[in-house]
Amino acid sequence: MSDISAAETRPLAGRIALVTGATRGIGRATALALAEAGAHVVAVGRTAGALEELDDAIVKAGSTATLVPLDMKDGAGIDRLGGALFERFGKLDVFVGNAGVLGPITPLAQVEPNEWDDAIAVNLTANWRLIRSLDPLLRLSTAGRAVLVSSGAAHKARAFWGAYSVSKAAVEVLARTWATEVMNISSLKVNLINPGPIRTRMRAKAFPSEDPETLPAPEEVAAAILSLCLPSFEETGKLYDFPSRGLKEFPVPV
Template sequence: MKEYQPKADCLVGKTILITGAGDGIGKTLALKCAEYGATVILLGKTVKKLEEVYDLIEQLGKQQASILPVDLQGATESHYADLADTIKREYGKLDALVHNAGQLGVLGPFGQIEKSTWDEVLQVNLTSQFMLTKALLPVLSLAENASTIFTTSGVGNQGRAYWGAYSVSKFATEGMMQTLADEYENSTQRFNAINPGATRTKMRASAFPAEDVSLLKGAEDIMPTYLYLLSDDSLEVNGQRLNAQ
């Protein structure tokens, strides 16, 4: 999958929602999806960043994107229900959902984790994804084939000291993905997770401030794995954890 070569029209006709689309991997993926023909729904909390991505997509001369300003920290089930209704009304279906947004929290000894930090990390990395996925399942079922992608991590299946809430949230994310994949095994929906690996992002920089970023892959370098899971070339892939590097 790391060497996947997508066809120029592999996402034509698909509507794809990406969370955390205003920056980093989400921004790069939004542009890639638009480049390959998808209609992209940009979800994030900072409208200015989303508008910048929207403008870049406009410059591509492809399908017009749309913006959904949502704060994953405070959104309620009713907010997600309204969001799902809007997508169904405007697009008739949803072909893919990419859970890209995430929160690192504070790295440190488990015994020193503040409950507020725990709650914030689990809210963004797990609870909001549960609510958003639950609300969108009926809209995803309207697509001929639908792909939901969760974002995991190297600490998502092997715990690591000082990664506390973030590590736990990624373990739970993989469990949620596997549960959904098993439930929907004989349906038109598939659920997988991608581990981006060490990538030049703001989150990575906050976790490893002294790291030489010139040694890291850029977001552009890990796009093949995402495009593979979003395309119909991956219809048989379900319940898998894929490493983008």
């Protein structure tokens, strides 16, 4: 009875889960949800102090963590990450690509090149480099699971949101392409999630007049992300729309 209970309450026991943007908001909540489910969490973030605070919370949750201070614009650092994880763990079971920036909210013609480059680098290119670095490790897992965080902005041509919307639309194609490539040759499942409006610092920056108390907390969407990371979740190439609590089917590639 106790073994069955442990399997139900800590379904990721013995598994390694990496989360980017893990120091606050959805990333932090997801890291804690994975830890509570039994995973050893590889927490990636820019701020060492915030990572240490997360580590304390993970220990309180009864799990352990590896802290990786890393800027998502550090491509060489991302490239080295996969090798370091292989040397220590020999595999990776879960990858949650959550790190992102809002970028400039301004007309496309007025976006500065460095602002555009930063948004694309963090939201898109970093996830591509993470795929290059982590894909071999995820294939070594008996149930590799990858979840990339998208946005409703990926499906809206909202004025002034060009850099963010374009980067998130590209992330969706990136994830769907990856899912298709590994579909028949690996147990790896790759999916997307659209959190929708969530009570985060990024949301407050984008909508300063909005009452954050009217929005779901990061912990709520983290629970949905956790469900996509479980070995029992067998769908791939889908987008989970958190506001509607449903999976979105994409056209089947031909």
